[in-house]
Amino acid sequence: MHSNKAPLARRFNATFSGLVFGVVACLAVPLPAAAEYNLPSLGDTSSSIMSAQQEYQLGRAWLSMLRGAVPTMDDPLIKSFIEHHVYGIAETSQLEDRRLAFVLIDSPQLNAFAAPGGVVGVNGGLFLNAYTEAEFASVMAHELAHLSQRHFARNLQQQERMRIPMMTAMLAGVILAAAGGGDAGIAALASTQAAAIQEQRRFSRQNEQEADRIGLTNLERAGYDPEAMPDMFERLAQMGRFNRNPPEFLLTHPVTQSRIADSRNRAEQLANGGKSDSVEYQMMRARIQLHYEQSPGLAAQRFRILLEEHDGDHAAARYGLVLALTRSGQNEEAAKTLQPLLAEHPDDVAVNLAAVDLDISLGELTQALQRVDRLLKINPDSYPLQEAKADILLRARRYAEAERVINRLASQREGDPDVWYLAAEIRGLAGNIVGVHTARAEYFMLAGDLDQAAEQLDLAQVRAGDDYVRRARIDARKQSLAEQRATIENL
Numbered sequence: 001m002h003s004n005k006a007p008l009a010r011r012f013n014a015t016f017s018g019l020v021f022g023v024v025a026c027l028a029v030p031l032p033a034a035a036e037y038n039l040p041s042l043g044d045t046s047s048s049i050m051s052a053q054q055e056y057q058l059g060r061a062w063l064s065m066l067r068g069a070v071p072t073m074d075d076p077l078i079k080s081f082i083e084h085h086v087y088g089i090a091e092t093s094q095l096e097d098r099r100l101a102f103v104l105i106d107s108p109q110l111n112a113f114a115a116p117g118g119v120v121g122v123n124g125g126l127f128l129n130a131y132t133e134a135e136f137a138s139v140m141a142h143e144l145a146h147l148s149q150r151h152f153a154r155n156l157q158q159q160e161r162m163r164i165p166m167m168t169a170m171l172a173g174v175i176l177a178a179a180g181g182g183d184a185g186i187a188a189l190a191s192t193q194a195a196a197i198q199e200q201r202r203f204s205r206q207n208e209q210e211a212d213r214i215g216l217t218n219l220e221r222a223g224y225d226p227e228a229m230p231d232m233f234e235r236l237a238q239m240g241r242f243n244r245n246p247p248e249f250l251l252t253h254p255v256t257q258s259r260i261a262d263s264r265n266r267a268e269q270l271a272n273g274g275k276s277d278s279v280e281y282q283m284m285r286a287r288i289q290l291h292y293e294q295s296p297g298l299a300a301q302r303f304r305i306l307l308e309e310h311d312g313d314h315a316a317a318r319y320g321l322v323l324a325l326t327r328s329g330q331n332e333e334a335a336k337t338l339q340p341l342l343a344e345h346p347d348d349v350a351v352n353l354a355a356v357d358l359d360i361s362l363g364e365l366t367q368a369l370q371r372v373d374r375l376l377k378i379n380p381d382s383y384p385l386q387e388a389k390a391d392i393l394l395r396a397r398r399y400a401e402a403e404r405v406i407n408r409l410a411s412q413r414e415g416d417p418d419v420w421y422l423a424a425e426i427r428g429l430a431g432n433i434v435g436v437h438t439a440r441a442e443y444f445m446l447a448g449d450l451d452q453a454a455e456q457l458d459l460a461q462v463r464a465g466d467d468y469v470r471r472a473r474i475d476a477r478k479q480s481l482a483e484q485r486a487t488i489e490n491l
């Protein structure tokens with residue numbers, strides 16, 4: 001898997017991603033000043049300065065700038081795990097507008113955030129620190145509650161006066177960073193950030209309590225064990241106690257003993273017997289652990305020890321060991337380790353894709369393709385499977401077929417820059433020059449580089465010649481690009 005696609009992003013890693021929550025908090029500024037009590041719902045625009053649609057566009061424009069400035073992970077299995085589970089939690093939530101967009105940030109630091117426009121961000125580090133699926137879900141339920149209660153709009157009302165200059169400075173920092181200003185942009189961002197966090201702390205306690213309360217109720221409604229929320233808080237409190245540099249999430253979400261006790265009491269009053277964990281979640285954790293381990297060899301050692309401690313009966317440790325062995329080229333041991341897992345989970349997508357990785361490592365592309373095709377019959381719209389199929393066809397130099405697969409996937413995930421990145425690569429090899437430029441334009445629009453997006457659309461138009469249908473489609477994208485630019489400039 002390639003990651004960190006945005007070329008600028010690589011330089012910035014962990015320091016930057018730790019700042020995210022505050023950036024989000026500052027986004028509250030241009031949102032409508034809703035009445036403090038009796039908040040209008042997202043659909044009710046009559047009492048708002050800014051319509052729900054404008055709020056949506058603003059959030060998405062901000063997301064594209066964020067993507068241009070922080071390193072992201074493009075792991076289809078983890079991305080689709082997050083999407084699937086957060087949509088599941090949203091279903092029983094009070095969130096009215098459920099058009100969500102996700103970003104998976106490549107940082108081992110614990111953080112998660114929600115921004116207006118239904119933007120949900122997760123750091124890789126959340127998987128490291130949430131030990132069970134229910135703990136992961138408890139953080140997501142809390143973040144969704146910030147969205148459903150429109151806390152950003154409420155913050156705005158309290159902080160309107162002082163926030164506007166800070167917002168301007170903050171966005172200047174983000175844009176400078178995204179435009180390649182490098183350290184200067186980061187420094188501008190960091191200094192406004194410090195002030196933002198202090199300000200945020202003063203006003204956010206009520207919002208945090210409300211997000212805890214509503215998030216907890218929803219956690220239980222979504223079928224999870226509500227005790228996971230106080231469990232997660234206790235872990236956070238411990239991290240704060242034993243860590244000289246506590247994770248960013250703790251700065252915006254201070255965990256006090258009363259907060260733990262409060263959520264523990266409430267959880268005990270709710271129905272029990274909800275889901276607490278799953279093999280699937282533990283497998284995703286293993287992927288993340290492998291990603292942040294110094295080397296696949298070291299990861300293999302750790303997974304092997306864990307597996308031996310459980311007498312070979314620990315699916316996630318076995319799964320992690322297979323991936324680590326495959327990545328370090330120990331194909332024979334990987335195949336032997338994989339066997340019992342595949343026997344136990346013959347139709348599992350993650351397990352089969354581990355087998356596909358091994359097939360590819362052995363040069364067995366035909367077998368890899370057969371495996372993916374069999375699973376696609378069961379899950380025809382699976383993102384990880386379609387991506388794997390496109391990848392295998394690309395490796396097999398069957399470019400025309402690869403292009404058909406990636407085009408279908410792009411039509412299903414038109415807001416996903418990772419898919420457009422791969423589409424551009426495949427279309428190039430397939431000789432579809434107009435298609436390369438339009439795919440790159442989509443990628444740059446989603447990754448916050450609007451100048452490059454415009455350039456790619458111009459190139460596409462020149463190459464499209466007299467093809468009226470294509471020209472019309474390119475014109476429509478130019479229009480969208482102009483709208484996105486106007487949204488950003490109006491910030």
Ligand SMILES: [Zn+2]
Nearest residue numbers: 146208211253
């Ligand atoms: Zn919160």
